[in-house]
Amino acid sequence: MSIAISTPSIAGKPWLAGLITSTLFLIVCLSWGTTWLGIKIAVESVPPLTAAGLRFLIAFPLFLSFALLRREPLLFPRQSRWFFVFVTLSYFSLPYYLLNYGELHVSSGLTALLFSCMPVFILIFSAVFLREKIYPS
Secondary structure, X not given: OHHHHOOHHHHOOHHHHHHHHHHHHHHHHHHHHHHHHXXXXXXXXXXXXXXXXXXXXXXXXXXXXXXXXXXOOOOOOHHHXXXXXXXXXXXXXXXXXXXXXXXXXXXXXXHHHHXXXXXXXXXXXXXXXXXXXXXXX
């Protein structure tokens, strides 16, 4: 984004940079905001585990194509593989299954609101459990 704004054709038109920024922000809001509605619709027709699995099954070819296009390495170092298995299970598989299961009982709007509070909870838990200093800025 900063590269596009610094080009001469946009640098003389600050309104164009604002329009591009606003458009990109709108795209992010629509795609992330409708995720919760999509999950709610999915869990009404298939079990939560299936809905979570299908989400990753659909995303996998897209991310694989992107990684291959960028020529990124696809294999992890052998000594770190158990760490990546742990991250996969604890950060993706279990939370998204629980999120899908929770949407059986909670509205998608409330789910979106609770999920958007996650950075605040991370800040609080980091201060309490990891004893990290929090600096107001």
